[in-house]
Amino acid sequence: MKKIGDTLTNILEIKNLGKKFTKTGILKKGNSVVIAVDNVSFSILKGEVFVLAGESGSGKSTIGKIILKTISQDNGEVIFNNEIIDDSESKIKKIRMNCQMIQQDPYDSINPRMKIKDIISEPLRIHKFGTDDEINDRVIEVLREVKLDNSSDILEKFPHMLSGGQRQRIVLARALSIKPSLIIADEPVSMLDVSIRAEMLKIMEELQEKYQISFLYITHDLATARFFGQKIGILYKGKIVEMGNIDKVLLNPKHPYTQALINAISEPNPNNLLVEKQIKIQDNSNIQQTNGCIFATKCPYLFEKCQIEPKLEKINEEHYCACFLS
Numbered sequence: 001m002k003k004i005g006d007t008l009t010n011i012l013e014i015k016n017l018g019k020k021f022t023k024t025g026i027l028k029k030g031n032s033v034v035i036a037v038d039n040v041s042f043s044i045l046k047g048e049v050f051v052l053a054g055e056s057g058s059g060k061s062t063i064g065k066i067i068l069k070t071i072s073q074d075n076g077e078v079i080f081n082n083e084i085i086d087d088s089e090s091k092i093k094k095i096r097m098n099c100q101m102i103q104q105d106p107y108d109s110i111n112p113r114m115k116i117k118d119i120i121s122e123p124l125r126i127h128k129f130g131t132d133d134e135i136n137d138r139v140i141e142v143l144r145e146v147k148l149d150n151s152s153d154i155l156e157k158f159p160h161m162l163s164g165g166q167r168q169r170i171v172l173a174r175a176l177s178i179k180p181s182l183i184i185a186d187e188p189v190s191m192l193d194v195s196i197r198a199e200m201l202k203i204m205e206e207l208q209e210k211y212q213i214s215f216l217y218i219t220h221d222l223a224t225a226r227f228f229g230q231k232i233g234i235l236y237k238g239k240i241v242e243m244g245n246i247d248k249v250l251l252n253p254k255h256p257y258t259q260a261l262i263n264a265i266s267e268p269n270p271n272n273l274l275v276e277k278q279i280k281i282q283d284n285s286n287i288q289q290t291n292g293c294i295f296a297t298k299c300p301y302l303f304e305k306c307q308i309e310p311k312l313e314k315i316n317e318e319h320y321c322a323c324f325l326s
């Protein structure tokens, strides 16, 4: 078991979160509603890494964006450090001072026309961290934390002059600068070469252990999830279908969807363990399933009871599953 915070205090609680998007149809064919996040609840302890895993479109990034208030939820609550984060200016400021996001593409977080020193120091200036000297010192400090130094004048460079791995480490340094207690890392290594993914994850792991920073690690890659995470929530079409201690869930998966995700990992090279490859699941698309189990149209074990929606229930210590077979 990896090291988690000494105190079992929640840094983040998500309660019954829901979000729908309306997609406007082309040629006035009407709008369709996408349920991106459906009654999702989970919590992250201080110093803990919680993984949200699931295939493309399952709602992972939407949850991250709701936490940071770049979009609002339709229902449910985000509780950070025991305070409900609503849409008021003061709460938005509070969450953004304490929680930072790293995205898949570094260019989503940085301005390509800014020098590295300005990119890293920008959050420090926005949040009035200190004097110019104090800000400069902090920039050098976080550069070292992400295993870069200024010997080649990296601070005077522009993002395009760096390698992909260096650029993503600059994004991490920028996130780290204001000493956040939670970092939402949304597929932070999936655009990097396989050879440098481990290096970036190792740096994040060191930061988590050294400063007890909590992480919400969003990924569809179960291999890196298991390397970095302590708890996991498996998302399918906006719902958590299985959740718990990462070893319990991944070594003894109970939900047919989690089992399918894991079975999709047939690659002996651990660097290639991407679940997006091909998930072999049943096609029950002929059945009409509106209120029952969300996985019914794909489940190889479908039976009558699945017309009722299974709730996420405790099946074991630190292990929850939403399936009647578990």
Ligand SMILES: Nc1ncnc2c1ncn2[C@@H]1O[C@H](COP(=O)(O)OP(=O)(O)OP(=O)(O)O)[C@@H](O)[C@H]1O
Binding pocket: 021, 022, 023, 034, 035, 036, 054, 055, 056, 057, 058, 059, 060, 061, 062, 063, 220
């Ligand atoms: N701004 C938006 N407007 C309309 N639909 C949206 C919007 N953002 C997300 N969606 C839809 O919500 C669902 C969840 O999207 P989300 O980006 O959260 O998935 P994801 O799990 O992060 O996927 P990926 O692994 O591809 O990043 C998808 O069906 C997506 O098309």
Ligand SMILES: [Mg+2]
Binding pocket: 060, 061, 062, 186
């Ligand atoms: Mg996403």
